[in-house]
Amino acid sequence: MPFQSYILLLITLVNLAFMVLLLASSRKEVDHRFFIAAIFFNVWWSIGDSLFIGSSNSTTVRFGAQLFFVSPLLTAYSLLVFSILYKSTRTKIAMLASILLLPAIAFSVVIMQDVSSILQEVTLGGRLNSFIVNRSFYIVYILYFSVFFGASYVALYRRSTKQEGIERRQTRAILYAAVTSSFFAMMTNLSLPLIGKTDLIWLGPVFTILYVYIVSRAIISQKLFDVRLAAARASGYIFSLLFLILCYGGGVYVLGEKIFGDQEISRTVERFIFVMFAIFTAAVFAPLKKVFDRITNFIFYRDSYNSQDLLNEFNQLLAVTADVDTLLGSAARIIQKHLKSEYVVFGLRETERMPRRLVGTIKKSYKEEDLSELRRLTVHMSNSIIIRELLDKNDSAQAGISKILKKYSIELLARLVDRRDTKQQSSGYLLLGPKKSGNKYTSQDAEVFEIIVNEMVLAIQNALRFEEIEQFNETLQEKIFTATRELKQSNDKLRALDQAKDEFVSMASHQLRTPLTSVKGYLSMLAEGDAGKLNPTQQQFVEQSFASSQRMVYLISDLLNVSRLKTGKFVIEKIPTNLAKLIDEELSQLKGAFDAKHLKLATSLPEDFPTIELDETKIRQVVMNFVDNAIYYTPDGGNVDIKLAVTNKKIEFTVTDSGIGVPKHVQHHLFTKFYRADNARKMRPDGTGIGLFMAKKVITAQGGTIIFKSSEGKGSIFGFSFPIK
Numbered sequence: 039m040p041f042q043s044y045i046l047l048l049i050t051l052v053n054l055a056f057m058v059l060l061l062a063s064s065r066k067e068v069d070h071r072f073f074i075a076a077i078f079f080n081v082w083w084s085i086g087d088s089l090f091i092g093s094s095n096s097t098t099v100r101f102g103a104q105l106f107f108v109s110p111l112l113t114a115y116s117l118l119v120f121s122i123l124y125k126s127t128r129t130k131i132a133m134l135a136s137i138l139l140l141p142a143i144a145f146s147v148v149i150m151q152d153v154s155s156i157l158q159e160v161t162l163g164g165r166l167n168s169f170i171v172n173r174s175f176y177i178v179y180i181l182y183f184s185v186f187f188g189a190s191y192v193a194l195y196r197r198s199t200k201q202e203g204i205e206r207r208q209t210r211a212i213l214y215a216a217v218t219s220s221f222f223a224m225m226t227n228l229s230l231p232l233i234g235k236t237d238l239i240w241l242g243p244v245f246t247i248l249y250v251y252i253v254s255r256a257i258i259s260q261k262l263f264d265v266r267l268a269a270a271r272a273s274g275y276i277f278s279l280l281f282l283i284l285c286y287g288g289g290v291y292v293l294g295e296k297i298f299g300d301q302e303i304s305r306t307v308e309r310f311i312f313v314m315f316a317i318f319t320a321a322v323f324a325p326l327k328k329v330f331d332r333i334t335n336f337i338f339y340r341d342s343y344n345s346q347d348l349l350n351e352f353n354q355l356l357a358v359t360a361d362v363d364t365l366l367g368s369a370a371r372i373i374q375k376h377l378k379s380e381y382v383v384f385g386l387r388e389t390e391r392m393p394r395r396l397v398g399t400i401k402k403s404y405k406e407e408d409l410s411e412l413r414r415l416t417v418h419m420s421n422s423i424i425i426r427e428l429l430d431k432n433d434s435a436q437a438g439i440s441k442i443l444k445k446y447s448i449e450l451l452a453r454l455v456d457r458r459d460t461k462q463q464s465s466g467y468l469l470l471g472p473k474k475s476g477n478k479y480t481s482q483d484a485e486v487f488e489i490i491v492n493e494m495v496l497a498i499q500n501a502l503r504f505e506e507i508e509q510f511n512e513t514l515q516e517k518i519f520t521a522t523r524e525l526k527q528s529n530d531k532l533r534a535l536d537q538a539k540d541e542f543v544s545m546a547s548h549q550l551r552t553p554l555t556s557v558k559g560y561l562s563m564l565a566e567g568d569a570g571k572l573n574p575t576q577q578q579f580v581e582q583s584f585a586s587s588q589r590m591v592y593l594i595s596d597l598l599n600v601s602r603l604k605t606g607k608f609v610i611e612k613i614p615t616n617l618a619k620l621i622d623e624e625l626s627q628l629k630g631a632f633d634a635k636h637l638k639l640a641t642s643l644p645e646d647f648p649t650i651e652l653d654e655t656k657i658r659q660v661v662m663n664f665v666d667n668a669i670y671y672t673p674d675g676g677n678v679d680i681k682l683a684v685t686n687k688k689i690e691f692t693v694t695d696s697g698i699g700v701p702k703h704v705q706h707h708l709f710t711k712f713y714r715a716d717n718a719r720k721m722r723p724d725g726t727g728i729g730l731f732m733a734k735k736v737i738t739a740q741g742g743t744i745i746f747k748s749s750e751g752k753g754s755i756f757g758f759s760f761p762i763k
Contacts, residue, residue, distance in 0.1 A: 219249030692757030
């Protein structure tokens with residue numbers, strides 16, 4: 039075997055080692071899968087190259103040539119898709135991958151069916167001495183790689199221009215590795231064979247291993263994943279498999295050679311034994327791997343932790359804790375316990391309502407100017423998780439952050455900011471000191487803290503709102519207590535004033551009632567001619583004066599009744615009453631008022647009307663109030679319709695006018711004490727607003743119901759109804 043074959047064998051093993059390492063890292067990103075696929079095709083390229091140049095058998099050489107020419111096609115395809123998807127959020131790649139795969143499949147099919155389309159002449163000695171390629175086909179073959187590699191460079195370069203700091207360095211490292219390796223590989227495997235120099239084709243896989251190494255090194259060194267954890271997992275798999283292989287092989291050997299020995303056993307029994315050993319091997323693999331995982335974690339990763347246990351404990355804390363200080367303190371202790379950090383501190387910036395807080399496993403103080411500078415610099419960072427070791431010292435902003443973090447022995451800083459907008463001002467920070475083991479924080483730690491920060495931001499916001507609500511409740515209760523005390527004092531004063539007012543109204547009403555009764559009596563005597571016959575003009579003046587004094591009497595009665603309502607002395611005194619006669623008497627007193635405004639009065643009073651039990655005096659006041667309002671609030675020349683009806687179940691009295699009406703939006707206030715609508719106040723400024731209030735009290739106190747309908751500008755209907763019992 040020529041020395042080139044040994045080198046290619048070594049390259050194959052190295053490729054396999056990188057493949058196992060990357061697979062063991064448990065990366066789920068699609069771009070990493072395509073990079074692993076590229077390494078896989080590199081393995082077949084090395085094998086094909088070794089067979090192509092190291093065998094003297096024409097069939098083997100043909101098969102090796104097929105692998106030699108097909109594998110790089112698929113490697114270039116995988117690297118291009120990897121470059122396009124690297125650090126990308128796109129997940130729908132099926133269409134893209136299918137389109138890019140078409141030319142690779144087309145070339146592969148042609149080569150696998152007839153490799154002579156590329157090889158026109160092959161010279162074999164003890165091994166391959168030389169070969170001549172089909173220039174036309176080979177130029178197309180070269181063009182394929184040129185397009186695929188060129189597109190890879192462009193994709194990586196464009197990705198790097200949109201990044202900063204660590205991510206930009208990662209992408210640039212991969213770009214430089216791709217350019218370097220592909221240049222030398224294309225030179226030895228494409229350009230030189232085209233001009234007839236074929237003795238260096240074995241160097242192609244060598245240069246690709248350089249690319250695989252540089253990219254893997256970039257991934258590992260730039261913390262795309264934790265190499266110690268990957269090594270631990272890979273070791274766990276390897277030791278578990280070796281142990282099971284030894285157990286399986288040893289068990290079969292002991293059964294076959296030592297127990298059964300030379301005994302003749304059937305093929306069925308032999309297969310049964312193998313199947314049982316296989317089932318046993320499959321059953322013990324999972325628990326055995328856990329044992330080796332614990333051993334390898336202790337060796338490679340002493341400060342490892344179960345991220346799921348951390349998150350479960352953390353979520354349980356968030357579910358039961360609402361107090362801010364308790365939440366921050368407990369969260370800090372949980373994080374320190376799992377990550378084995380020297381200290382964990384939460385810092386919340388001050389707000390208009392809340393002071394600045396520093397809560398953690400130790401008490402630390404920070405200078406205000408350093409905190410202000412840290413806020414100013416970190417707001418420009420695209421990542422919410424900042425690991426000091428990964429900051430770019432060539433970037434002025436990141437160098438400034440690193441300096442401040444180093445000053446306070448902070449190894450990891452997590453900005454408490456909503457992940458949907460990392461450019462906004464953070465509500466605070468989570469600060470972690472160095473790990474007690476001396477190890478650095480890894481990408482696994484960063485991923486866990488991404489989850490913790492997202493949940494912590496919401497929990498802190500809810501806790502702060504709860505705290506604000508509690509403080510607001512305390513302040514509100516104090517204000518309510520003060521306002522209630524002041525209101526009670528004011529209410530006591532108002533009650534005293536109201537009582538004094540009622541006493542005054544009652545006293546004034548009684549004092550006015552006596553002289554008014556005397557005036558009314560003398561006016562009645564004058565109207566009846568007791569002091570001599572009056573001429574028509576005198577008769578009219580006297581009658582109008584009598585009607586006005588009567589209204590005054592009713593007003594005083596209303597005031598007295600209001601006062602009696604307050605003192606509980608309002609009494610209904612029912613007597614047999616002919617309501618039709620009562621209404622007719624009241625209308626006769628108001629005839630002059632109707633004539634003065636030229637109102638058209640229509641009445642409907644039944645001649646045979648039943649006698650019912652009512653408080654006659656108070657009902658007269660109600661009837662007078664309704665009719666008087668109709669006269670006052672109906673313009674000159676309007677209509678007033680007064681109707682009294684009786685059925686088998688009830689009696690009903692209504693006064694319908696064509697007056698100003700009551701606005702709809704104030705109708706619900708109409709029967710309250712001292713209320714008057716705006717249009718009513720403008721038309722009759724001297725009203726009191728107690729007539730309708732007392733009317734409703736009088737009617738409802740006797741078991742009746744008030745009737746009211748009105749439309750502004752179209753008139754109103756006022757009245758009452760009583761059931762016939």
